[in-house]
Each structure stands twice: as C-alpha cells, then as structure tokens.
Amino acid sequence: PCSPLHGQALQGVKALGALGRELAAEWATQDVRVALVQLLLLWLGLSLTAIRLAWRSYGEEVAALCYRPPGAPTAPAEPGKTHRE
Secondary structure (H helix, E strand, C coil), X not given: CCCHHHHHHHHHHHHHXXXXXXXXXXXXXXXXXXXXXXXXXXXXXXXXXXXXXXHHHHHHHHHHHHCCCCCCCCCCCCCCCCCCC
16 A cells, blocks of 8 residues: 555656656757747848848949939930830
C-alpha cells in the first residue's frame, strides 16, 4: 500500500514535470521568434547592402534619367503623344 506521503510526492513530481514541459515549450517558442527576427534583420541588411552597391554602380545614370534642370522643357511621356487623354 502507498502512504499519503508517497502520493503527495508523486503529485509534486508530476507538477514539476508539467512545469518543465511548459517552460520548454515557451523556450522553444521564444527561440523560434528570435530566429525569425534574426532572419528578417539579416534579409534587411542584405537588401540594404545590395541597394547601396547598386546605387554606387548605377546611381549617376539613374539620377541623370530622372533629373531635369529648372526651366528645361518637359518632353511628352510617349514620343508620338502630344496631348493628354
């Protein structure tokens, strides 16, 4: 026969086991969140680096295409188009 003290100890062990499983699940969830944030930050860093390198290579050409000096005549959007629809 089991003594009352043995039953209480068994319940205590079960409670500690449940608490351990809960903490492990929370820890795993946090690890996934941390990994996801790290992955997104890495993606952002790589994207910004790629944009910086592309701008360094092609920035002057892009600026020349987009920049109009003050007072310069504006050309129609399409070469044969002279009126607005």
